Amino acid sequence: MSGTAGTDRRAEHEPTFAATPPFPEAARAALANDQLRANLGRATATIRTKRAAVVAERADWESLRLAGAAIKDEVLRDLPALLEQLERAVTDAGGIVHWARDGAEANAIVAAIVREHDATEVVKVKSMATQEIELNEALRQEGIDVWETDLAEMIVQLGHDLPSHILVPAIHRNRTEIRDIFREEMWRVGRPAPDGLSDDPPDLAEAARLHLREKFLRARVAVSGANFAIAETGTIVVLESEGNGRMCLTLPEVLITVMGIEKLLPTWRDLEVFLQLLPRSSTAERMNPYTSTWTGVTPGDGPSEFHLILLDNGRTDVLTDTTGRQALRCIRCSACLNVCPVYERTGGQAYGSVYPGPIGAILTPQLRGIAKHPVDKQTASLPYASSLCGACFDVCPVRIDIPEVLVHLRGQVVRQSEATHRLPTAEAVGMRATAWTFRSSRRLSLAERAAGLAGRLFGRRGRLRRIPGPGPVGAWFRARDLKAPARESFRAWWRRTDGGRGGD
Amino acid sequence: MRIALFITCYNDLLFPEVGQAMVRLFRRLGNDVEFPAEQTCCGQMHFNSGYQDACIPLVQRFVAAFAGYDVVVTPSGSCASMVRRYHPLVAELAADRGADAGLADRVAAVSPRVLELSEFLVDTLGVTDVGARFPHKVAFHPTCHSTRLLGVGDRPTRLLAGVEGLTLVDLPRSEACCGFGGTFAVKNADTSVAMGRDKVDDVLGTGAEVLTAGDTSCLMHIGGLLSRRRSSVRVMHLAEILAATGTDA
Numbered sequence: 149m150s151g152t153a154g155t156d157r158r159a160e161h162e163p164t165f166a167a168t169p170p171f172p173e174a175a176r177a178a179l180a181n182d183q184l185r186a187n188l189g190r191a192t193a194t195i196r197t198k199r200a201a202v203v204a205e206r207a208d209w210e211s212l213r214l215a216g217a218a219i220k221d222e223v224l225r226d227l228p229a230l231l232e233q234l235e236r237a238v239t240d241a242g243g244i245v246h247w248a249r250d251g252a253e254a255n256a257i258v259a260a261i262v263r264e265h266d267a268t269e270v271v272k273v274k275s276m277a278t279q280e281i282e283l284n285e286a287l288r289q290e291g292i293d294v295w296e297t298d299l300a301e302m303i304v305q306l307g308h309d310l311p312s313h314i315l316v317p318a319i320h321r322n323r324t325e326i327r328d329i330f331r332e333e334m335w336r337v338g339r340p341a342p343d344g345l346s347d348d349p350p351d352l353a354e355a356a357r358l359h360l361r362e363k364f365l366r367a368r369v370a371v372s373g374a375n376f377a378i379a380e381t382g383t384i385v386v387l388e389s390e391g392n393g394r395m396c397l398t399l400p401e402v403l404i405t406v407m408g409i410e411k412l413l414p415t416w417r418d419l420e421v422f423l424q425l426l427p428r429s430s431t432a433e434r435m436n437p438y439t440s441t442w443t444g445v446t447p448g449d450g451p452s453e454f455h456l457i458l459l460d461n462g463r464t465d466v467l468t469d470t471t472g473r474q475a476l477r478c479i480r481c482s483a484c485l486n487v488c489p490v491y492e493r494t495g496g497q498a499y500g501s502v503y504p505g506p507i508g509a510i511l512t513p514q515l516r517g518i519a520k521h522p523v524d525k526q527t528a529s530l531p532y533a534s535s536l537c538g539a540c541f542d543v544c545p546v547r548i549d550i551p552e553v554l555v556h557l558r559g560q561v562v563r564q565s566e567a568t569h570r571l572p573t574a575e576a577v578g579m580r581a582t583a584w585t586f587r588s589s590r591r592l593s594l595a596e597r598a599a600g601l602a603g604r605l606f607g608r609r610g611r612l613r614r615i616p617g618p619g620p621v622g623a624w625f626r627a628r629d630l631k632a633p634a635r636e637s638f639r640a641w642w643r644r645t646d647g648g649r650g651g652d
Numbered sequence: 653m654r655i656a657l658f659i660t661c662y663n664d665l666l667f668p669e670v671g672q673a674m675v676r677l678f679r680r681l682g683n684d685v686e687f688p689a690e691q692t693c694c695g696q697m698h699f700n701s702g703y704q705d706a707c708i709p710l711v712q713r714f715v716a717a718f719a720g721y722d723v724v725v726t727p728s729g730s731c732a733s734m735v736r737r738y739h740p741l742v743a744e745l746a747a748d749r750g751a752d753a754g755l756a757d758r759v760a761a762v763s764p765r766v767l768e769l770s771e772f773l774v775d776t777l778g779v780t781d782v783g784a785r786f787p788h789k790v791a792f793h794p795t796c797h798s799t800r801l802l803g804v805g806d807r808p809t810r811l812l813a814g815v816e817g818l819t820l821v822d823l824p825r826s827e828a829c830c831g832f833g834g835t836f837a838v839k840n841a842d843t844s845v846a847m848g849r850d851k852v853d854d855v856l857g858t859g860a861e862v863l864t865a866g867d868t869s870c871l872m873h874i875g876g877l878l879s880r881r882r883s884s885v886r887v888m889h890l891a892e893i894l895a896a897t898g899t900d901a
Contacts, residue, residue, distance in 0.1 A: 172839065172842065172843075179842050179843065489828055532836065532839050532840065533840065535796070535829050535844070536700060536796075536834070537800070538797070539796070539800070539829070555699065558701060560702075562702035575701075576703075579703045582698075583695075583706035586695070587709050588692075592661070592692050599665055613880075619838075623837075623841035624841065626841065627845040627880060628873065628876030628877050628879075628880055629875075631667070631875065631876075634665065634666060634668045636668065637665055638663065638668035638671040639664055641671075641672065647687060648672065648675050648679075
């Protein structure tokens with residue numbers, strides 16, 4: 149599933165999510181990995197507690213959430229006009245704007261710009277959009293080296309691994325594993341890890357700093373994503389913690405920013421709301437250490453050439469779904485991952501997408517076109533990868549009702565299954581049968597009597613234990629008992645005793 | 653005040669004692685309760701599994717069965733949240749399908765009157781001491797839909813605090829989902845069980861004799877894991893504890 153220890157470390161291709169099985173199967177494999185669960189449990193518990201503390205400091209948190217959702221909804225409503233406004237503002241400030249319908253177009257634009265400058269490598273700021281379109285692999289095919297400079301992204305890249313978290317893509321790794329990756333891999337691609345490297349976080353950070361420094365100083369082209377783009381001014385905004393982003397955004401001659409079209413904000417003032425919502429939700433900080441903003445190019449200051457690539461890649465299709473489109477409000481904070489009881493146990497790679505966790509379960513299927521055409525089994529399994537506990541909605545800084553969208557997408561999965569299967573699935577038959585039973589209280593009474601009888605036949609001391617079988621029955625009883633259906637249902641008791649008035 | 657009991661389909665079939673406890677409790681508090689026999693199911697399993705169209709007739713039946721009551725009380729925070737939050741969406745769907753344009757109005761008349769047990773006791777009847785006696789060590793699992801969708805808050809624990817002899821123990825990570833999640837429990841059985849086992853560990857760590865909640869669906873899952881582990885910890889619905897007078901438990 150991932151390029152973890154034991155797989156070919158000199159693989160010709162970067163690992164991809166393409167081979168991920170449907171969620172239940174991928175989850176089973178992840179659940180069997182005790183180290184993974186221990187790493188994730190520790191990390192998510194820590195960030196959850198910290199986030200709750202910094203959010204509690206703001207008495208106006210709910211107002212901020214409402215404002216964030218309202219601004220993003222305005223963006224989605226006026227997207228075409230705002231994008232053209234952004235294009236004009238960036239162009240006026242000396243930048244060059246490109247429009248990319250999908251990942252292939254965006255990747256080709258980036259590759260062409262890099263080749264134009266006779267460059268053979270790029271340094272990268274952490275970016276979800278470029279992960280989404282697998283830019284690294286595309287550039288590698290063109291013979292261009294790509295260096296991730298965010299510490300966690302670098303750990304994933306050096307380890308020939310796949311990301312498992314939006315903000316902390318190497319959250320599934322502990323520090324000993326990271327030290328081993330540094331020792332075994334850094335020397336292949338640049339400055340080796342210092343001799344006798346320990347697994348102390350400051351030592352690991354220093355090793356990363358030394359390794360990256362030569363790449364920052366050498367690279368002539370940088371690639372970034374964007375947290376926000378201000379339509380009014382043409383300003384791009386990147387928030388980060390490590391300063392690697394600031395290096396990439398200021399040192400190279402050429403800067404290429406790939407940005408999903410939904411990352412817009414209408415005005416500079418709107419940024420105020422998001423600079424409060426994002427750091428507290430993502431890193432649990434009042435303010436992140438580095439916030440970089442730039443508007444086109446400034447002679448003698450930073451890159452002399454700036455390209456902005458506006459990426460659609462399925463987003464306009466998502467916009468047409470009035471329930472699903474709220475997923476495009478997402479500001480990639482990962483608060484929903486950190487509170488998700490499913491994510492906490494399975495980790496991010498089980499979701500088979502760069503967008504894992506609750507937001508991934510609603511964003512990935514939509515970006516892959518679930519509303520337009522039947523999707524593969526892995527994609528169709530994602531909306532079901534949730535117990536609908538609602539913790540994600542509670543913490544979402546832009547109030548995406550993730551459970552509502554999950555259930556909505558499940559409806560799309562069911563309708564597609566009905567349209568493409570000649571015979572209904574066993575599940576569909578079961579659902580139809582139960583719905584038919586529930587449409588009549590008389591039929592329900594009869595079914596309850598039959599179940600009560602079955603309970604007496606198969607139950608022991610009122611319990612059903614270890615009933616083998618395929619499908620949902622076997623799935624329940626593998627690890628759980630079940631109380632046997634009652635000898636007499638409530639409604640039968642009520643009828644017999646006149647609601648208890650006629651004795652028990 | 654005309655009070656109807658919405659027993660919910662799985663309590664009807666698997667846990668009739670929960671409904672019987674509610675009837676005893678309400679009568680002890682001086683309130684009679686009716687059981688509209690036409691009721692069946694709120695449609696949550698179908699709605700949450702993606703069979704939303706199948707819910708339309710169930711919602712039509714629900715509003716017909718419970719029309720005319722002042723309050724509809726149910727022993728399930730989860731089903732109450734389905735009715736209050738999602739029946740309006742099913743009505744919208746029915747209108748979109750040209751199936752029943754008037755359903756929205758009927759839902760608007762009935763669904764806000766549907767209350768979960770602790771809401772009814774604390775808000776409608778205004779009691780927190782229901783005269784119960786239950787001399788046992790009890791842990792309380794708040795359940796996701798009661799807390800996050802309905803917002804019942806501390807109503808259940810205030811009711812438990814009023815029970816004579818009861819010792820309420822602190823359940824660590826109580827707000828964490830137990831992993832039941834309806835069809836999630838079987839569609840993603842491994843993950844569901846992994847979540848449930850962590851919950852069971854937390855419960856066992858408290859030394860409680862009884863685990864209670866406002867939803868038997870979650871208790872069925874946690875109880876199934878406890879039973880498989882041959883644990884002596886019993887699961888009981890909140891209503892059963894509140895109905896207890898010390899002689900029957």
